[in-house]
Amino acid sequence: MQSHVSIIFNSSDRKDYEFFIHNNSDEAQEAARAWFADKWVELECEPIRQSGKVLLLDRILSVVDGLGHYWFEDHPKEAQELAKKAVLALDSPVVVIDLPGASISSN
Numbered sequence: 001m002q003s004h005v006s007i008i009f010n011s012s013d014r015k016d017y018e019f020f021i022h023n024n025s026d027e028a029q030e031a032a033r034a035w036f037a038d039k040w041v042e043l044e045c046e047p048i049r050q051s052g053k054v055l056l057l058d059r060i061l062s063v064v065d066g067l068g069h070y071w072f073e074d075h076p077k078e079a080q081e082l083a084k085k086a087v088l089a090l091d092s093p094v095v096v097i098d099l100p101g102a103s104i105s106s107n
Helices: 029-042 056-067 069-074 076-090
Strands: 002-008 016-022 094-098 103-106
Touching: 002 076, 016 076, 029 056, 029 076, 056 076, 056 094, 056 103, 069 076, 076 094
Parallel strands: 002 094
Antiparallel strands: 002 016, 094 103
16 A cells, blocks of 8 residues: 655745655554654653643654654655654554644545
8 A cells, every 4th residue: 555644844945745655564553653652752742732631643743843854854764664654653545744734634
């Protein structure tokens, strides 16, 4: 199955990244979700919501934001792996991570 991930860092400068994932992995959805949870802790991300509750979408947004635009530029192989994990975690072939809009859409 082929999947597509778009990451938008800055809507005015169009600093975007596009990933095309050929997903033939046996990696489970829960393993990908656990990876985002671990990375969220490693990057010392803070809860976005006042309630302190952290949703999967919050973790993905925080991890991508915490790594930053230059990390994606400097680590293309790891960035591709992050995109693959987003597809697996969200169980969706199309994922758009929009940091300026603080949203994630998936189909």
